[in-house]
Amino acid sequence: MTQAQRRLLFIQSLLKEKPAYRDLGIPAEPESQRQLLRGLLNLRVPQHADADFLQMQDAYLQSETAAKVITDIADLTPIQPGLYLWQGDITTLKCDAIVNAANSGMTGCYIPNHRCIDNAIHTFAGVELRLACAELMEQQGYPEPIGRAKITPAFNLPCKYVLHTVSPIIDGRVTKADKELLASCYRSCLELAAENGLESVAFCCISTGEFHFPNEQAAQIAVETVKKFLKTQTSVKKVIFNVFKDLDKAIYEKLLGAA
Numbered sequence: 001m002t003q004a005q006r007r008l009l010f011i012q013s014l015l016k017e018k019p020a021y022r023d024l025g026i027p028a029e030p031e032s033q034r035q036l037l038r039g040l041l042n043l044r045v046p047q048h049a050d051a052d053f054l055q056m057q058d059a060y061l062q063s064e065t066a067a068k069v070i071t072d073i074a075d076l077t078p079i080q081p082g083l084y085l086w087q088g089d090i091t092t093l094k095c096d097a098i099v100n101a102a103n104s105g106m107t108g109c110y111i112p113n114h115r116c117i118d119n120a121i122h123t124f125a126g127v128e129l130r131l132a133c134a135e136l137m138e139q140q141g142y143p144e145p146i147g148r149a150k151i152t153p154a155f156n157l158p159c160k161y162v163l164h165t166v167s168p169i170i171d172g173r174v175t176k177a178d179k180e181l182l183a184s185c186y187r188s189c190l191e192l193a194a195e196n197g198l199e200s201v202a203f204c205c206i207s208t209g210e211f212h213f214p215n216e217q218a219a220q221i222a223v224e225t226v227k228k229f230l231k232t233q234t235s236v237k238k239v240i241f242n243v244f245k246d247l248d249k250a251i252y253e254k255l256l257g258a259a
Contacts, residue, residue: 003067006060007033013053014040038123039112046107046134049127057126061156065124068092070158073200073238079256082230083223084240086202087249090117091124094158095240096198097151099189101206102164104143106150107133117204121162125155133164147184149192161198163189167207174214179221182207186225194234202240205248219251 001009008026011033015021021040027033049057071088073095079085090098100121103109107130108122122129132152137144144150149165165185168178185206193201203222207213219241226239241256243249 001059003060003063004030006056006063007037009056010060011037011040013056014044017044035113041123041127042108042110042112042114042119044127044130046131047127048131054126054128058156061124061126065092065156065158070094073202073240076240078238079253082237082239083226083256084238085243085249085252085256086240087243087246089120089244090202090204090242091120091157093202093240093242095200095202095238096159097161097163097189097193097200098154098157098159098202098242099204099206100162100164101204101211102133102144102150102166104146104166106137106144106164106166116210121157125157125162128153128155129162147181147188149185149188151192151196159202161193161196163192163201165189165206167211168213170207170212170214174217178213179217182213182218182221183225186222187229190226190229190234190236190239193236197235199235200238200240201236202242204242205244208248215248216251219248219255223252223255 011026015024027036070092076084076086101117109116109119129152136150144166146166146168149163152162154160154162165188167185168181170178190201205218208215208218222241241252243252
């Protein structure tokens with residue numbers, strides 16, 4: 001089966017799950033089909049899928065990922081001992097765990113084709129990730145507090161696990177509590193990684209962007225918290241600061257002495 005045939009079957013399977021979508025037309029153009037598929041995945045509520053659906057989904061998503069350039073942490077050079085700076089799409093990074101900037105519901109972004117990291121991670125991991133997160137939240141019984149973290153398998157992503165953390169949203173000036181909560185996000189992820197015996201963790205720029213934490217302040221907190229943690233006895237030996245924007249790359253280069 002070709003990737004185009006898998007994509008069409010994947011879309012049809014998602015449309016059949018929801019009666020309101022069954023008369024929705026499928027565009028002929030491949031990129032439009034990809035957008036439709038992603039939107040349908042974003043809207044899909046946490047629920048079980050049968051073995052045939054998962055087999056088809058996994059084949060499609062793994063082929064999509066294989067077509068990208070996968071970056072293995074083993075091929076990266078540290079900028080300082082144990083610290084890496086890497087610019088790119090975190091869903092293409094092969095390491096023990098990547099960090100997702102989640103919301104308090106912890107089940108991903110439901111806005112079709114939204115460009116946030118939460119949306120991208122859930123899209124390319126597949127539907128099992130949202131279900132795994134929903135089951136964790138059902139067991140917990142209340143929204144995830146800011147500064148804490150949860151761990152799940154990564155399913156169809158190149159990494160092994162995803163660490164989900166809820167960060168502070170800035171509305172106005174940054175307070176001391178905001179800074180402490182952001183530091184807690186980094187610390188909680190690292191502690192959870194260590195509890196699970198993981199060696200490498202990749203952090204996105206938590207709380208920046210749509211959460212409005214000033215980029216430079218956020219980076220300073222990230223670097224300080226990670227450096228302090230790595231001085232302890234821990235399984236975590238490699239930490240990647242993953243950036244997407246040139247602005248953040250320049251900030252981390254300055255902080256880490258690479259500029």
